[in-house]
Amino acid sequence: MQIKEFCLAHEFDMSKCAVNLGGGSFTMTELKTSPVEFLNLAEDDFERGGLSALVNATTNAKRAIVCQLDQLLISFGYPSLKWNVPKKIERLHALGLLAPSLLRKVVNMRNILEHEYKAPDLQSVEESLDVASLFVMSASAMFIPFDDVLEFSLPETSDGDASVTHIIAGLYREPRGVFYTVYAYEPGDFSGRCVGQCEVPAGHMLFEAMVKLSASLMLRYKVDQALDNFEKTYAEL
Template identity: 75%
Template sequence: MDIKEFCLTHGFDMSRCTVALGGGDFGMTELKTSPIEFLTLAEDDFERGGLAALVNATTNVKRAIVGQLDQLLISFGYPSLRWNVPKKIERLRALGLLAPRLLRKVVDMRNILEHQYATPDLKDVEEMLDIASLFVMSASAMFIPFDDVLEFSLTDPTATENSVKRLTAGLNRESGRVFYTVYAYEPGEYAERCVGQCEIKSGHVLFEAMVKLSASLMLQYKVNQALSDFDAAYAQL
């Protein structure tokens, strides 16, 4: 049963309720070489100085940033190793996960170096290091830990005759796949009772909207926009 059918079955409109974080401990998938390790190499190269070191620093800066893009995307179930950088950034934007426009400048610098044999400027490499550090550190901090549970509660539970008054959506990773499990609850005499569940798979339009909503609520950044994007995604179903 897909999420739209699930909500219709239980008479629950996810776009017409309050949303709150419910905690969680979802972490990033480990890579063989971490973005932090590439960033450290880039900083060591920069400190050594000289043309060869600056070239290596530029290379490792891009590896740190692209590695961080991949780590985020792989953590949420996307096969990003097969994607080019613009596609990686676009998907992270859809997920609301830290893809600032400045990243394009770093990628462009590496492309100029590789394809036009340009010599990297000391000031430009230093700026790229600052951008990479900000991106990698902020992405890591966001996952200590990532709040992976969303709770959807009717604004006015008495306004509907349907028994389900609350849904929870928890992010899961198992057997190489990532998905939300949505549970429906109805009030009981002593406690709520779970009356059904369904899954929202990675890549689904609502999956991306829910990750973005979690990130916005955690950071308290553009929450209204994330809520609006969620409503728009739900309306597409």
């Protein structure tokens, strides 16, 4: 059953509910070479000095960023290794996991180096390393661990005869993919009795809105915008 059908069947509007984080243990997928390893290579290159080292530092700073983009996307079930960098940035922006403006500066710098053969200057390389370091470290910090449970509950002023009073959405990663499992609960002590469940798979428009909402609540950043985005997305289903 699709999520909208599921909610309609239980007469529950997720977009009109109070929402809270419920904790979790969702971590990033391990890659053969980590973003931190590419970042360490970039910093080692920079310390050596000279034109060759600056070129290599720029290349490895971009690799650190792209590797971090891929690690985040793969962790959320996206086949990002097949995508170009703009598409990776677009999807992560939709998930609410990055602000793309600074990352584009480093990617553009690498593209200029490759296609126009312009050597990077010292200040530009320092800036690219700063951006790469900030992005990699902040992404890692968000996943210690990522809050993977969202709890939606009816306001206290709602109809006391409601058959379902709250919904819990848990984020899961399994060999078959990444998805939210959404559970509906009837009134009762603690969580009440579960009366149904459905899944929201990675790539679904509501999946992205839910990840964005979790990230905003975790960071306490642009929460109102994330809630508005969730409400509009839910209305479009």
